[in-house]
Amino acid sequence: MLSREDIKRAIVDGKVKIYPFESKNMTGIGYNLSTTNFAFSIGRGVLLPIRKDTTSSGVSHYVFIPPCDTVLFFSREYVSVDGTLAGSFYSKVSRVCQGLGHISTTLDPTWKGQLILSVNNPTDRRIRFDLDKDSGNVATMLLHDLDTPVSGPDIHDNNRGRCDLLLGHFTDPPRRGKNRRKHLELRDFVVHEYADSLNGYDDFLTADAPRDRYSKKVDELRELRERLNEDVRSIREEKYSLGQGGHYFALRSDSERQLINGCALYGLYDGERLEKLAAIESESGGASVCESQTAEAVELYLDIIDYELEMINHIRRINWQNERVHEYADEKSTLSKEQERARFWSNVGSMGGYLAAAIMLAAALIYAIACAQPENLMALLVPVLVAAFVPLTIAAIGRWGDLTSRQPTRKGGK
Ligand SMILES: Nc1ccn([C@H]2C[C@H](O)[C@@H](COP(=O)(O)OP(=O)(O)OP(=O)(O)O)O2)c(=O)n1
Numbered sequence: 001m002l003s004r005e006d007i008k009r010a011i012v013d014g015k016v017k018i019y020p021f022e023s024k025n026m027t028g029i030g031y032n033l034s035t036t037n038f039a040f041s042i043g044r045g046v047l048l049p050i051r052k053d054t055t056s057s058g059v060s061h062y063v064f065i066p067p068c069d070t071v072l073f074f075s076r077e078y079v080s081v082d083g084t085l086a087g088s089f090y091s092k093v094s095r096v097c098q099g100l101g102h103i104s105t106t107l108d109p110t111w112k113g114q115l116i117l118s119v120n121n122p123t124d125r126r127i128r129f130d131l132d133k134d135s136g137n138v139a140t141m142l143l144h145d146l147d148t149p150v151s152g153p154d155i156h157d158n159n160r161g162r163c164d165l166l167l168g169h170f171t172d173p174p175r176r177g178k179n180r181r182k183h184l185e186l187r188d189f190v191v192h193e194y195a196d197s198l199n200g201y202d203d204f205l206t207a208d209a210p211r212d213r214y215s216k217k218v219d220e221l222r223e224l225r226e227r228l229n230e231d232v233r234s235i236r237e238e239k240y241s242l243g244q245g246g247h248y249f250a251l252r253s254d255s256e257r258q259l260i261n262g263c264a265l266y267g268l269y270d271g272e273r274l275e276k277l278a279a280i281e282s283e284s285g286g287a288s289v290c291e292s293q294t295a296e297a298v299e300l301y302l303d304i305i306d307y308e309l310e311m312i313n314h315i316r317r318i319n320w321q322n323e324r325v326h327e328y329a330d331e332k333s334t335l336s337k338e339q340e341r342a343r344f345w346s347n348v349g350s351m352g353g354y355l356a357a358a359i360m361l362a363a364a365l366i367y368a369i370a371c372a373q374p375e376n377l378m379a380l381l382v383p384v385l386v387a388a389f390v391p392l393t394i395a396a397i398g399r400w401g402d403l404t405s406r407q408p409t410r411k412g413g414k
Helices: 004-012 093-098 160-170 179-198 215-236 254-261 264-268 271-281 291-329 334-370 377-404
Strands: 016-019 031-033 051-055 058-065 069-081 085-091 112-121 127-130 139-145
Touching (some): 004 139, 160 179, 179 291, 215 291, 264 291, 271 291
Antiparallel strands (some): 016 069
């Protein structure tokens, strides 16, 4: 089993990737995983409403896991391991003691993706499940070194993000009931957008990605990466001219040094790697370090930059997922407000129709009893037909309004 130090080393060696990586989530023997806000109730076939607590220390989100239900979550973390490692997931004791259960599952070597995490509530009362815990809210991932690394095909046949398992819950929609419409809307979102995101087919580092708190960092990292890539190529091809000072400096300003120092992978670098970097950054070292060592050290910087950019891409992905999920899961989501409005007008239409029909029918009966002669059947038939036609028309309009309000609303997106 890998200890905390082993996991850090495995990340630095490129055997494991955890995005976003946060030191506070390391335990002595593993990494605490958290969920995104996607909480799919298997029993109800819909997302659980996300509730909010606003206190002086900020806003916290949670869901209530219904009694005797199982809820599927996805991890915030993107995890990737190579063929030398496998993993297992264990429940957090704080969850188990609330009465919730997470049945332990396994991580295959060479897995890449967000994880699906099922949490069940076997009790007969609802249980609060906090979505934003400081250091993991659902399970701890343990990693194990394999005696013999696996290679070749068929190590596992699973999708990234296991959306195959999620999609299996949308094959048989509820036939009626208040959850049917929500289930169908959610299915549309999962099939057309969410599954692609879980599979990592979305890219949030494109030039047209909306500006956010990471944009400046992304621009700077890309610029530095471009220059360092060029440097490595020249150094390896022995085309690099050291210039007048006779020194090669990979990082040329304090802001570049700060940029690298603030990257997650740099924080995990061990003494050996830091020494290699120091060797090419010192006044005395630069010229004396041989070319291949210089190129190797610059590649260490490139690893740091790549890790950071991939991590930002994933952070943006989970932010996007959470934003979209809120449209389907908020107690007062955009969708549910629209539905309420549509339902209100549809009810007004139906009530009006029935009222009009009742008045027409009553009028027709009074007229028939009081005035109509048996030989004049048409005079009796006309008001009765009108009375029957009106509610049918109104009901049809109401039904049409109801159907059109079922069309899912697409908003935002990547
Ligand atoms: N909580 C977990 C645990 C594992 N996995 C992913 C990573 C694993 O590599 C893969 C393991 O899947 P299994 O083989 O256990 O799953 P299946 O039941 O689908 O088996 P199979 O693929 O053999 O049908 O699923 C996941 O997304 N979430």
